[in-house]
Amino acid sequence: MTEQTMPFWLKQRALLTPGRTAVVGDGEQVTFGELNQRARRLAYFLAGLGVRRGDHVALLMTNRLLTVELIHAISYLGAVIVPLNTRLTPAELAWQLNDVEASLLIYDTAYGDKVEQLKDEVSCQICADSQLDGVNAGQVDDHQVSLVEHIALDDVHTIIYTSGTTGRPKGTLLTFGNHWWSAIGSSLNLGLHADDRWLCCLPLFHVSGLSILMRSVICGMTVVLHDKFDPQRVNEAIGRDKVTIISVVTAMLTAMLDTLSTERYPEHLRCVLLGGGPAPLPLLKACVSRSIPVYQTYGLTETASQIVTLSPDDILAKVGSAGKPLFPAQLRIVSDGQEMGAGQIGEIIVKGPNVTKGYYKREDATAQAIQDGWLYTGDLGYVDEDGFLYVVDRRNDLIISGGENVYPAEVESALLAHPDVKEAGVTAAPDPKWGAVPVAFIVTREGATLTEAELVAYCTQRLARYKVPKKIYFVSQLPRNASNKLLRRELRSLVQQERQPGAQG
Template identity: 55%
Template sequence: MNLVPNFLLKRASLTPNRIAIEMDQQKLTFAQLNQRSLDIASKLYANGVRAGDAISVFMKNSMEMAILLFALKHIGAITVLHNLRLTPNELAFQLKNSRSKLLVTDAEKVNPLLKVLVEEEGGIISMDALSQWEAGPFPLVEEFQLDLVDTIMYTSGTTGHPKGVKQTYGNHFWSASGSALNLGLYEKDAWLATVPLFHISGLSILMRGVIYGMRVVLHEKFDAEKVNEDIMSKGVTIVSVVSTMLQQLLDELGEKTYPGTFRCMLAGGGPIPLPVLKECEKKGIPVFQTYGMTETCSQIVTLSPEAALLKIGSAGKALFSCQVKIVDENKEVPAGQAGEIVVKGPNVTPGYFHNEEATTRAIKDGWLHTGDIGYLDEDGFLYVLDRRNDLIISGGENVYPAEIEAVLLEHPSIGDAGVAPMEDDRWGQVPVAFVVLKNLDVSEDEIVDFASQRLARYKVPKKILKVTELPRNAANKLVRRRLMEYMPKPGSTRSHDHED
């Protein structure tokens, strides 16, 4: 049994007076963060929360959310993190699937969410109300078992229903270690978290802060002006972004440049366009491009700034403790040949929560089969050609066509549906739906309204195109890559007739 000291307990004993989290005008030292999380843990335990219980968190970025996350670790409960953009139906599925005992949310969300839990056994409470609960003694988890599940995050599955990705204490520890071995670690480092804590990109920053003893500057949401202001005035040295965020930061920055103390723009969510990379080079902004996913507990492959313009489009090389290879039919292929990206390392998930079938499909002989297509060049640099086969990345959010198609097919007038990405200046990509109607006609607005009630806003198709047939292969599988051929030419109002 591999054990390590409770992350926050250890950090609070090592550097109690260092600032742990800073948000607006609030600051908490590691000692204060630990004490406040202990207080919340005592209230949770006194009201029935036990080690191994799944507790759902549906909150915006805040000091209170950070305190709650560490309080749950003090008890040994499993934290289930939910995307704030989920619809009630989507949230209800995740609550039921995770068997959550309690949902903790922001005060203003309690009443709108009550109907989600009508048929669930679990309760719902705001963080404000939770803080008023009676406290009591509890058995503090002083050591973490590295292979125990710490957090669960849901990722949309290619067959429709989302899957709960298990992240162990060991996954988080090794993710932090691999990042530090790659980026280095300096005494005055401060990592700005403007990405949501319910995403692995945000949560990993919080975990690294405690493991490293590093200050985290927390924002409720992304605001380019505020991010640039804090880089200039608060000694921020590292920021995690996606491509669209980086472009907005550059636009807002104008002719100004960042201080010399800023050392890393960690960019995920797809390759950075060449013009943006050149602008960053001109301004002396070091961009580290990455490839990672919820299943790898954040980054697993990273491209350093010195290689950024030499290896355009590459995600880089596997981190120190990690491995990556390309396979076709489960056989490794030579450099330059495309195939499925498979990864291995101590930061890789052990599987999916309450879903052994999905776990068995994804993990074979210790290697995680990502479903992404790519290749390694002769120097060992990874190039991602197709994110999880049909994945659409819209504003840094993962959007799976199959999930949208499943919702559209619930509509009584839709007989068949296919979803593909369309390039978008603001979001990078947006989903477009192609539908085959049954006998009854239905308007585009009606279909959009139907989807909006069942899907998070970023998943709702931005266009609905009516066609007579969808492209399918001999096995009757939808060939999504051909869907965009069905887009009407400018000025055309006819639906595309498939003749194959």
């Protein structure tokens, strides 16, 4: 059977719509034609550094135009992109570089101190972004370098390391086909408008940010690129840059609403994709009341971003649902090998052409996570009688208290309904009687004088007694990753610290 191929994405997009704006960022507006030229010049330069087909090229970069150009340039050489989380320590970065067998690390000088500390621990070549200044095609003989003209959908495009909730992180293999079907599934669900502009304020090393670039080049959509998330700047950009779609997580959307100077966003904003775990109902209801088009979504690194999304037709009828699987995907809820019925909670498993083929050099983890083509996500949820998914929590975050299941996301939702609570995180604390009990970490709104007793009384009116937090800690901030997702595993560490003799409560 002949291998299925298609034209190289950026080259084909530049042929079809060369004058259409590809990226708005760094004070520039770059067309697809210009982006293609820049990526090709960078590819020739990287080839001069020895990058060849199949090599793993790591990027330790901020969100900037150069990062976008490098992503396409690396693919032009048939090499594999390895985006690195810029928040990692030098030791963590060195481990990932060695684990993925990187041949080259390209880094932003903003992270020069980290690279200086790790350089003696890795064997790969290292290149600073400053070395790419003034790159032009004349630096490498074009005739000696063959850029990719066609791609096979089964070829690996990216290796993205998971956050590693337990043990070492794993390098998730994402193929061109995974990214292709993610983009197509998203477009079939959300529709594709000629004037679409997708604001990317999520890091490009995260699959949620990277997938926006893939959709851009596949669908011919403009990306408005921000180097980091700033709620005021995002709100201003939605109006100024005519943003139609934005991807955020709960903490980001909450901050946006807190700084929004008007009651509503402009009508051209047609979709706020909300991911990163179960969203609190008070936030969703506030968005509905203000006519903010929030579409809850569910996805993982292993699914090349979203795999379940609420469609526009169901946004009001199914508040709190992540929706139904994207067109090419399938979804089941299972427990102990049995498929669950409507309303029954179990593990979410998914299948489809946007699901990873596995983990780099981790056959054991691959075999455990992917069985008969189904990806076992480790997340808990249920589907209602209409087939809509409701994500309950991470399986690892589930609290079993006296034999009862307590879902932290449900408790957090109740806490966030209090007007003085800005952020909430819930985790388990050991208990001699019940085995484990829920405890909460709270960030209050500025000027609030909330007490533990008041908040416990508030929860008692809204939750069964076993779900009410047995201890509440007031903190200045909650631990979050680079995509602003709450890190409950770090909350568990905080609980252990608080329980140490002499610790301050």
